[in-house]
Amino acid sequence: MKKISLLILLPIVLGLSVVSFVTKGQSHLNSNSERISSQWVFYNDSGKLNYKRLPAGDQIMDFSHAGYLGGGVMLPDLPVKITVSPSGDDDTENIQKAIDAVSEMPLFGDFRGTVLLAPGEYTISKTISIEKSGVVLRGSGSGLSGNEKSTLRLSGDPFNALSISENSAHHNNSKKEESNLVYTKISNKYVPSGANSFSVEDASLFQVGDLIVIRKPVTESWVKFMQMNDLVRDGKPQTWLTVGSDLITERRITEISDNKITVDVPLSDSYDLDYLNSPGVVVEKGMTRSPVKQSGIEHLNIVSPLQSISHTKSHFTALRINGEDCWAKDLYIQETMNSVGIKGKRITVENVTVSREAPHQGASKPAEFAPNGSQVLIHRCKVIADNVWFVATGKGIPGPIVILNCDFAGNMRAESHQRWSTGMLYDNVRAKNGGIDFRNRGSMGSGHGWSMGWGIAWNCEARDYVIQNPPGAANWMIGCIGASQPMPRPFNAGPNLPEGIIDSPGVHVAPASLYLAQLNERLGRKALENIGYEIESLDHISF
Template sequence: MLIHRPSTADWIAALGTDKIGQHVDYQLTHWQPGDFDLNWDRTVTATTANSITVDAPITTAIDPAFGGGMMMKYEWPERIEKVGIENLNLVSTCDPDNPKDENHRWMAITLDNVEDAWVRRVRARHFVSSAVAVWETARRVTVEDCKSLAPVGETGNFRRYAFHSLGQQVLFQRCYAEYAYHAFSTGFTAPGPNAFVQCYSYLPLHFSGAIGGWSSGVLFDKATVVGGSLSFGYRDVDAQGAGWTAANSLFWQCRAAKIYLDKPPTAQNWAYGSWAQGYGSGDHELATEFLKPESIFYAQLEQRLGHASAEGDKILLYSTSRTSAPQPEYATEMGRRSLMPDVTMENWIDSMITKYPLEDMLNEAVRLPELKLNKQTPPESPSRPIALQNGLLTCQGRLITGRLGRTSLWRGSTRASYVNNPPPNIVRFVPGRIGRGLTDDLDTLVADMIARHVFGMEQFPGLWYERR
């Protein structure tokens, strides 16, 4: 079933996000009805005369005062399922003399139109943007024991989003990212739940957390950010009017320099056991305390299963004491440990891979040196020069007729009001995304021009650094 919650004008007004950007030059960032709808993909497990039970939580209240919601049955036989990517070392070949080179691969792995999938034990090096990105049409995905290393590209949005989710029922566990912009993040209207468990960000260039408008049901559990912050904050006009970025979300026993936690109208956000400076109107509880359970995710998993999970044995424990007057034996032990490097998630992942090896079934696999690749040269496109003859445009001696099309200025938005009815664009670039309102497929664009009898396009000039 698809459970749909509309983003009505009344709800947007209650949030105050209809006024975002009223004091900036371009009135483009306020929230509009329909742009922040939430869609949960669920399975019905039980029904009564007046209730329906589904297999996973609904992460935002379905309130009759704000338009209620609806349920729709759907069929999707073509959806990919029960697939995985594992044991790979992925490297994007970049210019070693250009530390900001972007003329190479942006995304290592993206997941779309898929359910019950996994990515594990993958190292991604030098990619401009994501090691793993999970898009809206993906659900029930696990990403574990993965690393994003040494990204190469500019410092800015849509770059260095090491582990990013727009999906639902997505788990990132034991993942490591270095020098990212948003190392671990959810995008706008990610319906959730999305969980980041034992994830580690080293020297990021911006925060981890919710970066777009109204990601709900986000969990950061035992996450560590070295030299950066975590945020479920209110961003106002930033990020195309992100406004309230997170709702009904939780930081559990996380470590960072700062944690930004705001409480949006109609919802709540919490932080428990934080080792960070806390900011914002959300509920900060039991700061600088070592909490039990060590991980709320694994504790709830054990509760649901009725028995301990094997993943619980892979928790990197925080074993220390807050006392300023330790016993001699404890002080001696801590002194001994201080002579050894700290165990970080980067080497913890390696130790888990060694301790729990995967069985390789390579008996019938074809090895790379044995592959016989047919090198094919792509056919050259025939040249059809356009000529001006006697004031008329011709091609191969024939008169060109039809209409002249025009692209529009792309403002960097992927909201529904734009993507559902986008004008064509030759240079619009949304990393990892191809389709209407995203990165235009040029063959599809040409076919559409032919169908509409458009013989040429006037290109709106790019106003910033273009990737096409």
């Protein structure tokens, strides 16, 4: 793994001890003796992170749980079991047979092994799938660095190139077998965003270690409070979120004390019973399932035919991950559209570049990175394209979702896209000819409305930002370079919506990286080294 060196310093700024991360050779993370502390996350005199709270108790969440195995864990290096070489013909079957053979090997711990593609060019005409845990497809290089590479050249009718996901038939059957639902309800009148504990009516139904599902109901009163009950486009009513549906967050119980439950990852949303009763916020025991785990895609070049079309038409995509503790690293993806889609949880995507020369056609745009899972870390990635969403989330996605140390070159935007996702961090993201948004999209799409709550842009650089505060929630723009653009709701002649919380505009703050500072505090310097950020000095730091 290529490591980025970090130097942690401890300047005393405004009477507060702060930590700054320095990335050698990359000025966007460089320490600055003039750097001030954020007022929302800062180091106290003991060197511990402090969080300023909103009046109801909400705070910026701890994002450090994003990534493989919950953050701060080195991606594994699985041994090669089978090597495949180019055939000069269609290689789809040869590659898939090798993956299937490794998939039938016994697990050694959590792993089976790797299928290695020798250097060269491989033609594939349908999706290559990993459907079992502990399996890696590895090329000999992506072409982003080094001379050797393994290229997958997509041919035929459009399809998705690579998939990590359990067989859909097995997935559906496993859900049908679940019975005897165990549940209670949250008893707190208000649970703030960023909290890691809450009280329930009856905690005796659960044990430490249980997976739980927290269901935030979409009620008529909450939709009205969010001012999403009057969306209209072309004279037709639009639905933001369907009343009677649920917004779902999964967590694991780490402690039970009387009726108080503590969970492994802080909550990315708030729960206000003034708008959620009835039926109230249900907490139920999670279903047993067996997703693909500990599988990855590495060191590949993926090349699609040029696609100068709208993404609403059939098109080539690059990668779909739907599992737990899976990863993709060192991929150079060329000319696909809606390139990388992520579901599941505890997923790391690192050193992935998406590049498009063919212009996308149409007003609706593809999302080159779509992090639609929880505890997702996308870092050291790039998009080089115009008229695309660099990053976009779907409906009701719970954080933490972290976009760290990424570069987006083109004239478009990175954003939360639709229908109330929560807990997203853009940390040291550069989109100098584009923008970064947490906003109300109103009737755009089919009623995308408020797209994000409790999102943070931290020490980013962009041409401009649209950061807006939803009712009863907040979004932050902290230490960011670029203009904040007040805007009304789209297709609405009303006034500008409330701007988000803006702290230190035009001047980067300490800590230099929120995610790395939080990870360092929770797990220590080794966790940063494990994901490629090496600390050179810890002088005068108290952990």
